[in-house]
Amino acid sequence: MKNGVLYGIGVGPGDPELMTLKSVRIIEESDILFLPAKSREECMAYRIAAQAIGHLAEKEYLCHEFPMVSDKELVDQAHDEIAKLLAEELDQGKAVAFLTIGDPSIYSTYSYIQERLAADGYEVKTVSGVPSFCAVAARLGIPLGLGAEEIHILSGYHEGHMLSKQKGLENDVFHQEDKGTRIYMKSGRQLETLLHHLQDEMRCREIQVYVIANCGLENETMMIIGPDSEIDVSDYRYMTTVIVTDKRM
Numbered sequence: 001m002k003n004g005v006l007y008g009i010g011v012g013p014g015d016p017e018l019m020t021l022k023s024v025r026i027i028e029e030s031d032i033l034f035l036p037a038k039s040r041e042e043c044m045a046y047r048i049a050a051q052a053i054g055h056l057a058e059k060e061y062l063c064h065e066f067p068m069v070s071d072k073e074l075v076d077q078a079h080d081e082i083a084k085l086l087a088e089e090l091d092q093g094k095a096v097a098f099l100t101i102g103d104p105s106i107y108s109t110y111s112y113i114q115e116r117l118a119a120d121g122y123e124v125k126t127v128s129g130v131p132s133f134c135a136v137a138a139r140l141g142i143p144l145g146l147g148a149e150e151i152h153i154l155s156g157y158h159e160g161h162m163l164s165k166q167k168g169l170e171n172d173v174f175h176q177e178d179k180g181t182r183i184y185m186k187s188g189r190q191l192e193t194l195l196h197h198l199q200d201e202m203r204c205r206e207i208q209v210y211v212i213a214n215c216g217l218e219n220e221t222m223m224i225i226g227p228d229s230e231i232d233v234s235d236y237r238y239m240t241t242v243i244v245t246d247k248r249m
Contacts, residue, residue: 010129
């Protein structure tokens with residue numbers, strides 16, 4: 001085992017008051033921050049943490065962007081470069097805090113680096129953060145699950161992509177078997193397609209559809225979708241969560 005430790009730290013969905021005491025303590029105790037962005041100013045996770053930790057700007061940091069492209073070779077190359085960059089710091093015995101929004105175990109770029117460094121014998125520890133969908137449920141004042149209800153976490157990008165290739169109810173695109181709550185993350189450019197298909201689903205079964213972007217931030221935006229609602233996703237980009245529930249009443 002090498003000397004340094006990499007901490008993958010979830011800073012929560014946006015509200016700095018949702019950062020855990022443990023995440024604040026480890027960030028303060030770490031020797032260096034790693035920020036998954038082009039610059040410190042462009043890193044959402046850093047901006048969240050800086051509101052909770054007043055002297056964070058004084059801490060040493062490294063930045064490296066994660067490419068958001070479908071070219072697996074290019075993505076793997078970037079992951080290898082980042083793992084090598086962090087290994088150089090860990091070899092010096094440093095504690096490195098890798099900041100990520102939400103929770104590090106849910107669709108996080110950190111997971112790719114965690115896997116590489118752990119395989120190379122480095123000590124890697126993950127610090128949980130509040131997931132966006134939990135903050136969204138709290139903001140809406142709704143339960144995600146009651147009794148025996150199931151909770152499904154899905155990639156909105158994959159769902160929207162698949163739905164755009166299918167037509168009609170005969171293809172069972174509406175997951176009739178998925179009772180309970182569906183949480184769509186990472187919808188991106190497929191968000192509008194996903195929402196239109198959810199509107200189609202509403203005409204066949206009773207569901208409620210909530211859409212929130214930037215939950216807990218100053219530019220938070222919310223929609224409650226009906227079967228005939230106008231769909232405008234111009235204000236809904238990367239940090240958007242869609243929650244679908246069966247109507248309980």
